[in-house]
Amino acid sequence: MARLMLLLWSLGPMLWQLYSSLRSSEALSGLGAGGWTFENYRQLLQGDPPFLTYLINSVVVGASSTALTLALAVPCAYALSRLGRRQARALTALVAAAAAFPAVLLFLALLELARDWHLANQLLALSLPYAGLCLPLAILLLQAAFADIPIELEEAALIEGMGLWQRLRWILLPLMAPAMASSALLVFLFSWNEYPIALTWLSRTELLTLAPAMARIAGSSVYTIPYGAFAAATVLGSAPLILLMLLFQRQIISGLTQGAIKG
Amino acid sequence: MAQRWRLLLVTFSVAVLLTVGALARPQIEPVSVLMPAPFADATTELVSAFNRSHPRIALSVTRGPLETEAVSDLAISSLLLGESPYDLLLMDVSWTPKYAAAGWLEPLDRWLGPDALGDLAPGAELGNAFSGQLWRFPLVADMGLLYWRTDLMAAPPRTPAELVAISRRLQREGRVPWGYVWQGKQYEGLSCVVLEVLRGFGGHWLVKNQPQLDSPAAVAAASWLQDLVRQGITPEAVANMGEPEALQLFQAGDAAFMRNWPYAWAELNKPDSPLRGKVAFTTMVSEEGEPHAATQGSWGFSMLAGSQHKAAAVEVLRFLTSAEAQKQLNLRWGYTPTRLSVFEDPELRAANPVLTDLQQALAAAVLRPLSPVYAQLSDLLYRDVNTVITGDESAPTAMRALQSNSERLLRSSGGQG
Amino acid sequence: MRWRLWLLMAPALALLLAIFAAPLLHYLWLSTQAQSVLTGLQPQPIRAQQWLRLWNDGRFWQDTWQTLRFSAASVSLEMLFGLAVALLLNQPLRGRGLLRTISLLPWALPTTVMALGWRWIFNDPYGPISRLLAGLELPAIPFLSNPALTWMATVGADTWKTTPFVALLLLAGLQTIPADLYEAAALEGATPWKTLRRITLPLLTPYLLIALLFRLAQALGVFDLIQVLTGGGPAGSTESLALYAYLNAMRFLDFGYSATLLLGSFAILLILCGAGALIWRWSLRWQGSLR
Numbered sequence: 001m002a003r004l005m006l007l008l009w010s011l012g013p014m015l016w017q018l019y020s021s022l023r024s025s026e027a028l029s030g031l032g033a034g035g036w037t038f039e040n041y042r043q044l045l046q047g048d049p050p051f052l053t054y055l056i057n058s059v060v061v062g063a064s065s066t067a068l069t070l071a072l073a074v075p076c077a078y079a080l081s082r083l084g085r086r087q088a089r090a091l092t093a094l095v096a097a098a099a100a101f102p103a104v105l106l107f108l109a110l111l112e113l114a115r116d117w118h119l120a121n122q123l124l125a126l127s128l129p130y131a132g133l134c135l136p137l138a139i140l141l142l143q144a145a146f147a148d149i150p151i152e153l154e155e156a157a158l159i160e161g162m163g164l165w166q167r168l169r170w171i172l173l174p175l176m177a178p179a180m181a182s183s184a185l186l187v188f189l190f191s192w193n194e195y196p197i198a199l200t201w202l203s204r205t206e207l208l209t210l211a212p213a214m215a216r217i218a219g220s221s222v223y224t225i226p227y228g229a230f231a232a233a234t235v236l237g238s239a240p241l242i243l244l245m246l247l248f249q250r251q252i253i254s255g256l257t258q259g260a261i262k263g
Numbered sequence: 264m265a266q267r268w269r270l271l272l273v274t275f276s277v278a279v280l281l282t283v284g285a286l287a288r289p290q291i292e293p294v295s296v297l298m299p300a301p302f303a304d305a306t307t308e309l310v311s312a313f314n315r316s317h318p319r320i321a322l323s324v325t326r327g328p329l330e331t332e333a334v335s336d337l338a339i340s341s342l343l344l345g346e347s348p349y350d351l352l353l354m355d356v357s358w359t360p361k362y363a364a365a366g367w368l369e370p371l372d373r374w375l376g377p378d379a380l381g382d383l384a385p386g387a388e389l390g391n392a393f394s395g396q397l398w399r400f401p402l403v404a405d406m407g408l409l410y411w412r413t414d415l416m417a418a419p420p421r422t423p424a425e426l427v428a429i430s431r432r433l434q435r436e437g438r439v440p441w442g443y444v445w446q447g448k449q450y451e452g453l454s455c456v457v458l459e460v461l462r463g464f465g466g467h468w469l470v471k472n473q474p475q476l477d478s479p480a481a482v483a484a485a486s487w488l489q490d491l492v493r494q495g496i497t498p499e500a501v502a503n504m505g506e507p508e509a510l511q512l513f514q515a516g517d518a519a520f521m522r523n524w525p526y527a528w529a530e531l532n533k534p535d536s537p538l539r540g541k542v543a544f545t546t547m548v549s550e551e552g553e554p555h556a557a558t559q560g561s562w563g564f565s566m567l568a569g570s571q572h573k574a575a576a577v578e579v580l581r582f583l584t585s586a587e588a589q590k591q592l593n594l595r596w597g598y599t600p601t602r603l604s605v606f607e608d609p610e611l612r613a614a615n616p617v618l619t620d621l622q623q624a625l626a627a628a629v630l631r632p633l634s635p636v637y638a639q640l641s642d643l644l645y646r647d648v649n650t651v652i653t654g655d656e657s658a659p660t661a662m663r664a665l666q667s668n669s670e671r672l673l674r675s676s677g678g679q680g
Numbered sequence: 681m682r683w684r685l686w687l688l689m690a691p692a693l694a695l696l697l698a699i700f701a702a703p704l705l706h707y708l709w710l711s712t713q714a715q716s717v718l719t720g721l722q723p724q725p726i727r728a729q730q731w732l733r734l735w736n737d738g739r740f741w742q743d744t745w746q747t748l749r750f751s752a753a754s755v756s757l758e759m760l761f762g763l764a765v766a767l768l769l770n771q772p773l774r775g776r777g778l779l780r781t782i783s784l785l786p787w788a789l790p791t792t793v794m795a796l797g798w799r800w801i802f803n804d805p806y807g808p809i810s811r812l813l814a815g816l817e818l819p820a821i822p823f824l825s826n827p828a829l830t831w832m833a834t835v836g837a838d839t840w841k842t843t844p845f846v847a848l849l850l851l852a853g854l855q856t857i858p859a860d861l862y863e864a865a866a867l868e869g870a871t872p873w874k875t876l877r878r879i880t881l882p883l884l885t886p887y888l889l890i891a892l893l894f895r896l897a898q899a900l901g902v903f904d905l906i907q908v909l910t911g912g913g914p915a916g917s918t919e920s921l922a923l924y925a926y927l928n929a930m931r932f933l934d935f936g937y938s939a940t941l942l943l944g945s946f947a948i949l950l951i952l953c954g955a956g957a958l959i960w961r962w963s964l965r966w967q968g969s970l971r
Contacts (some may be wrong), residue, residue: 002768003779011782013840016808017797076692079685094403098700100894100953102901104922108710108929109703111343118345135692164684193790195904196926203341204348214792215908218799227800228970237793243786249781249806250790256845257852330911336931343930364717365933444830503915635717638932646738668736675729676934677714 014238020231030247040220040224040232049206051236054213060123061198061209065130069187070180072131077142078172090169092143099136104196106133111200129197141186144258145179146172182255185248194242210237282448293321293574298353300326302562305596306583315580320575331355342567343369350570351580354399356561356630356639357451358388360422363398363585364635369566370396373388374577382586387601387630389559393633398565402584403561403598406624407459408544410513410521410531416437419553421544423463423487426520430496433519442496444509445522447488447652451632452505453645454631455558458485462556463549469632469640472673476644477659477666485651485658492652502653514538522547524560525621529597544620546627559628593618599625636676643668685753704946709940716931730940739924740941744948745918750835751899757839758895759888762846764830767845767880770854787844795908798837799824827917830910834918838905842898846891853887854880889960893953900949921945 024037044051080088110129119125151173157167173180195211202208208216216235245252276535288606298306303326312390313322325348337360341347344363352360363370371379379397380388386406391399411419415438420426430442446452461468464487466480475481491497500508506523510530513521516537521527531542546555564580582588589600590611600606606622632640647665650656711730713723734740769780775928786794801807802823810820823833857880865875881888903922912919912927922945929938 003773003775006783009840010786010844013794013797013801014785014789017802020800030834062702072692077687079688081687098696100896100897102903102922102949103702104901104903104926105946105949106703107926108935108942109706110699111929112706112935115344121346128695129699132695135696135699139692141721193788195790195792195923199834200340201344202760203344203346206833211790211792211904214790214796215965217948218792218796218908227803227806230796231800234793234797236870238789241783241788241790245781245785249777249784253780253784253848256848275940332931333911339933343933361717361933365721417758636932636934639934642739668733671729671733671736673718675714675726675733675937677719677724677726677936 004052007222008132014234014242017231017234017238021235023228028046028088037228041236043229044232051233053206054208054210055236055240057207058121058192060190061126061130064124065134065191066184066187068127068131068147070184073138073142073183074173074176074180075137076135078146078168080143081140081146086124092140095136095139099140103133107196108199110197114201117124120201121207123202123207123209124203126191126198126209129201130187130191130194133194133197134190137186140184141255141258142176142179143230145176149175161233161245178251179255179258181248182251185244186255187250189244189252233248290308291319291321292572293323294350294575294579295325295326295348296351296353296579297321297325297334297338297349298566299331300329302353303327305592305598306588308595309583309588309591315581317578318577322579325349330579332415343568347567347569349567350572350576351564351566353402353521354565355560356399356401356559356563357641359390359399359563359565360633360637361635362565363394363396365569368398369568369570369573371399371400371566371577371580372397373568375581376575377399380546382602383623384601384602384603384622386557386559386625387460387628389562389628390561390633392654394427399563400580400584401561401601402589403562403592404601404628405524405599405623406557406621406628407455407522407547408525408527408557408624410523410527410542411545412439412519412538412541412545413543414541415519419543420520420548422550423460423548427494427496429492430519431494434496439517440627441512441518443491443497443520443522444497444504444518446504446505446509447497447501447649448503449645449649450505451641451645453648454641455560457484457488457644457648458558458629458631459522459547459556460488463547463553465550465553465654468644469634474666474669474673477663478671482659482662485648486663488648489651489654489658493654499653502649524545524642525599526597528617544617545622546624554629555627556629557624557627559625559630563601636672639672639676640669645673696841701855704943707939707943707946711943713936715935716937721933721935723936725938729938733937734940734944739919740921740944741812742916743919743921745923746831746918747900747902747922748948750918750920751896752833752840752903753832753843753925754838754899755837755895756891757835758830758843758846759892761839761843762850762891765843766850766854767876769851783850784844786841789841791904792908795837797906798833798909802833814826824910827914830914831918834902834905834948836908837909838899838902839867842895842906846895850884850887855883857883885950886960887964889956891965893956893960897949897953900945900952921948923947 018182021040022036024039064222070258080091114120117126153171154167157171162170192209193211194209195215198209199212202212203252205216214237216231217230267411306324310322310324314398327337331454335355338347338349338352359368373396379400380391383401384404385567387401391397391401409419415433416429420429420604424479426443434442445456447456448538458468461481461484464480466478466484467475477573490562492499492501496616498512504534507519509523510527513523514531514536526674528542528544533539546557549555566576566580570576584601586604586608587603589598589602589605590608591609592598592601593605605611606618612618631637634640645667646669647656649660651658651661710723712725712727714726714729715721715723765783769776769783773779801809802887803810809823810919813820821829823829861879864873865879870878901922902920903926906918906920906923907926910918921941925938925945928934928941
């Protein structure tokens with residue numbers, strides 16, 4: 001019984017969006033009966049710019065942010081895990097505090113950064129602030145994973161004459177693969193959902209990522225109905241993430257719990 | 264051998280001719296305009312007509328959000344980043360100083376000539392030119408009006424005391440439950456109401472960048488509004504009323520007077536309206552010797568300084584604000600024009616006899632302060648006056664606080680010293 | 681070899697400093713300047729004027745109250761529901777894995793995407809809730825147009841999204857509690873409520889506190905949900921501090937004051953979360969002294 005309620009609670013709103021998106025506007029306002037239609041989706045996909053553009057933009061930003069974050073976080077987490085306890089503890093505490101920090105408070109400084117350094121309206125440039133915002137969680141996660149690798153393994157490799165790079169490549173990274181996958185997914189998820197920074201850095205409609213695009217669609221509503229098109233946008237906007245969640249559930253969940261707990 | 268050369272020559276000539284032909288064909292200049300959704304809908308026909316008659320210009324209208332402020336937000340987000348996809352913006356009168364001060368607008372003086380505002384009805388020219396330059400050309404105008412019931416009284420009141428007296432009498436006689444409804448909610452509409460009453464008592468909001476909100480006239484104005492509620496002439500719910508709520512109450516016959524915009528006239532005279540033919544409007548009441556004020560609201564076109572197609576944009580601007588266009592907007596959509604020639608058009612006057620009254624009201628127009636920080640000043644005003652209306656604060660205390668807050672605002676945003 | 685470790689950390693730490701520390705320092709400087717449309721968007725020093733203005737700004741205090749109210753309600757509900765869900769998922773049930781994933785879906789969706797959805801769900805009279813009320817012949821609830829109710833709608837939407845996160849965290853904590861503790865309690869005939877109070881909650885305390893602090897910090901900075909769902913309305917009754925700061929920069933073009941507001945919000949965040957962290961340290965020490 002409780003499980004059923006949980007299911008309903010979690011899925012209810014989304015299922016309602018799915019339902020609304022397939023109904024015509026008359027049906028939604030209760031004026032007419034029947035009216036199942038794909039019209040809302042057609043409107044969205046053929047819009048100007050087509051909805052797919054936003055999804056692609058989000059993928060680009062997500063991928064570049066993930067790459068940059070991992071490139072910076074892996075060495076840092078490694079070093080942190082090999083550092084002495086006392087020093088590491090202080091740094092880790094600061095990193096954990098940064099992980100909880102609401103990013104929106106930084107928007108003004110980042111806006112001025114975008115203006116002064118001409119980083120605005122460039123998808124790849126967004127990966128800089130995103131990487132910075134995701135680093136804390138990634139570092140915490142990866143540091144925990146690194147700490148789990150017994151130091152004897154590394155020492156054995158050292159004895160065999162492996163340099164730092166070789167150790168990383170052949171021993172550590174393969175063992176880190178699950179943690180890295182988790183981090184990558186969490187970073188990707190964050191960049192898909194991020195709103196205030198994307199909102200202030202991107203003004204050209206064709207460059208918008210999903211979150212600000214949805215907000216703009218919401219703001220343009222002239223009528224309170226039909227919500228059919230908006231529901232369709234909600235469904236299309238959520239679908240990739242739901243897919244991601246279902247495919248990689250274990251990694252995402254373990255990443256969240258590890259990162260938050262060990263931090 | 265010779266044949267091959269000839270073929271080559273022919274091909275070459277054709278290629279040259281094609282290229283020259285393509286280059287010689289006039290380039291189509293795209294002009295992009297941002298308008299709030301209602302205006303975008305109203306001007307669709309005009310836009311198509313323009314595109315038909317001007318083959319070298321491709322005019323496209325971006326349909327902005329419904330909410331006024333959201334349109335400005337959309338424009339600002341790209342302007343702040345140093346670029347904008349628009350050439351023209353349809354601007355509310357209260358934004359123009361902000362955009363101009365930020366350096367985003369192109370002065371229109373040299374494009375429209377020295378007598379650009381010549382054909383405008385008195386009152387419509389306000390809010391377009393300041394700091395010695397023309398920034399905007401008005402398209403449609405709005406003004407605050409005092410609506411009164413012709414079936415309940417012979418003539419409308421001209422002073423605050425008269426309004427109160429008539430209301431009291433009618434309420435005592437049981438003809439109406441309430442005397443006067445207006446907009447008292449904490450929003451921009453309240454600022455418009457306050458401005459009219461403030462001027463009516465001889466006060467001013469901002470003079471030479473100095474707020475004058477603790478003057479005796481200002482305190483008197485706020486007190487008068489408070490008394491309306493205290494004496495039961497205005498319902499307490501006015502503190503949450505916007506234009507739709509006030510109209511609803513008035514249209515149901517529950518009030519003798521209403522303050523609202525011209526759009527309400529059309530609503531009140533719809534075929535199924537209970538007040539059809541029983542309403543007239545005039546300007547707001549005022550003390551002896553003080554002006555009968557009507558807060559002016561208007562929308563007009565401004566050109567962005569960063570536009571790449573300025574000449575084409577000016578043509579668009581001329582077309583969309585021409586007398587013909589304004590006439591269309593009035594006949595089909597009910598917008599009040601700004602050009603004198605349109606007001607005096609006999610065909611329009613016949614179709615809309617109330618146009619004369621609107622023109623008179625427009626002549627009494629007063630402008631909200633033309634300050635780049637107007638939005639914040641207005642925010643302070645409507646918050647403070649709202650507390651006076653609800654009775655939470657006395658008028659003198661609130662206005663004094665408002666004055667010091669306004670001064671502090673101007674100081675800390677670089678407006679003084 | 682030490683220095684090589686620091687070298688590895690350097691790029692990441694540099695970016696972290698640039699993203700977190702530099703802005704706050706910049707705000708500190710900017711809050712002593714007037715930089716607005718009136719100064720041509722150039723900074724002009726005015727010392728403490730912005731802070732005086734902040735102190736006297738009714739809208740700032742109103743937004744502070746509204747943000748605190750939102751955070752308190754939202755975080756409390758999330759902790760409560762999160763604990764319930766975690767306890768549910770901790771039990772060995774069939775389909776537990778799938779249920780866990782599904783319950784996490786709300787957290788994975790972008791806030792702005794679902795905010796649109798919530799606008800429709802709360803819509804009166806066409807949304808599903810209103811239709812249900814009408815069908816049951818109950819009076820309609822104007823969720824999004826009544827200032828007294830709208831903030832509750834925002835709390836509801838936020839709780840829906842973030843409960844799974846808290847639940848997941850607490851679930852991980854629950855799974856560290858050894859099963860034999862529960863067995864021993866069951867043998868002694870303890871009721872589920874007693875088990876919860878005496879065993880589960882005390883052992884779960886560190887996780888509860890992590891979740892609490894994390895969620896509190898995030899809730900105090902609420903922006904996405906408010907901006908898209910209500911725009912701060914009706915009549916500014918749901919406006920949060922972050923939204924007010926944003927409006928000052930992007931609508932009023934007053935960067936100096938916006939920076940001041942951001943710092944003010946940060947100060948509130950620091951005070952509340954700092955107090956929370958101190959309580960935690962104190963409680964740990966108290967727990968330690970009990971052993």
